[in-house]
Amino acid sequence: MRSIFTPASMLVPFHRLPSGYVGSLRLPLSEPATPRPAATLALLRMAERGMEVLLLQRSHRTRFIPGAYVFPGGRVDQKDGAPDLFERLDGPSPEAADARLEIRGTSPPGLAFWVAALRETFEETGVLLASGSAGYRFAPRDERNDLGRLRVALHQGAMDFRTVVDTVGSKLAGRKISYIGHWVTPVQERQRYDARFFAAELPESCPVFPDGEEMLEAIWVTPSEALSLNREGTLPMVFPTLVTLEALMPFETPADALRELGGRKIPRLLPLVEESGNGVLFTPRITPPA
Numbered sequence: 001m002r003s004i005f006t007p008a009s010m011l012v013p014f015h016r017l018p019s020g021y022v023g024s025l026r027l028p029l030s031e032p033a034t035p036r037p038a039a040t041l042a043l044l045r046m047a048e049r050g051m052e053v054l055l056l057q058r059s060h061r062t063r064f065i066p067g068a069y070v071f072p073g074g075r076v077d078q079k080d081g082a083p084d085l086f087e088r089l090d091g092p093s094p095e096a097a098d099a100r101l102e103i104r105g106t107s108p109p110g111l112a113f114w115v116a117a118l119r120e121t122f123e124e125t126g127v128l129l130a131s132g133s134a135g136y137r138f139a140p141r142d143e144r145n146d147l148g149r150l151r152v153a154l155h156q157g158a159m160d161f162r163t164v165v166d167t168v169g170s171k172l173a174g175r176k177i178s179y180i181g182h183w184v185t186p187v188q189e190r191q192r193y194d195a196r197f198f199a200a201e202l203p204e205s206c207p208v209f210p211d212g213e214e215m216l217e218a219i220w221v222t223p224s225e226a227l228s229l230n231r232e233g234t235l236p237m238v239f240p241t242l243v244t245l246e247a248l249m250p251f252e253t254p255a256d257a258l259r260e261l262g263g264r265k266i267p268r269l270l271p272l273v274e275e276s277g278n279g280v281l282f283t284p285r286i287t288p289p290a
Helices: 021-025 094-101 110-125 146-156 161-168 223-232 239-248 254-261
Strands: 002-004 010-013 036-047 050-058 073-075 127-129 136-138 178-184 193-201 215-221 269-276 279-286
Touching: 010 239, 021 269, 021 279, 036 110, 036 239, 036 254, 050 110, 050 223, 050 239, 073 110, 094 110, 094 178, 110 127, 110 146, 110 161, 110 193, 110 215, 146 161, 178 239, 178 254, 193 239, 193 254, 215 223, 223 239, 239 254, 239 269, 239 279
Parallel strands: 036 193, 178 269
Antiparallel strands: 010 279, 036 050, 036 073, 050 215, 127 136, 178 193, 269 279
């Protein structure tokens, strides 16, 4: 395991942050909210101009960081931790997942985060990372094909993820996912998450279909382009997304990024935030598991 990675402090001007983000920091609860387990999956692909990453724009109607450009992901559901669902993964083992995520205390089992990352990615993008020769399936969020119908049913709560996987008939491609980050939402925010960040590679030919409700737009950009557009104020993002993009910048291919970032020791980082001039100063601090 390579040495621990701790990002430096960053002053982010207001125009680079999601609309309303600063206002939410100014109205904290009397007692900080308890962070809820969550999982995020950065999808990478190799294109002619180099390695690209998928960013989704959150709806302006969502309660958590509306309008922000993010990676697919969301909260870990209780069903994500079902042992029979773990059997639908092609790896890692439950023991290896717990060890890699350093699971302690009241956290869900490690594999629940793998499942949540795959499930949320399918719901939000229509891409199902599965084992087999193709390594993925895709579906628009409508009923034009069988997988599309499964996606609609899952999104509406009419079907659980285990049934989706069983109907598809392929195991989930857990081995293709690399664990690359662990972030906790700042204490000032009303909705807080204890989020595990993962990454995986897609072929350039794989289409992406945002769900149209929580996620409105999908764009493929190089990490450097995404950061440049953020500096211009075109792609508002929050600190963990910016740090992840910076971490991806040095790599020429998804394979290089997954191998290097997936081999790092991952700290649990809680950003301390404060307004400073015309921006917000983010200072990451390593914090023990709850």
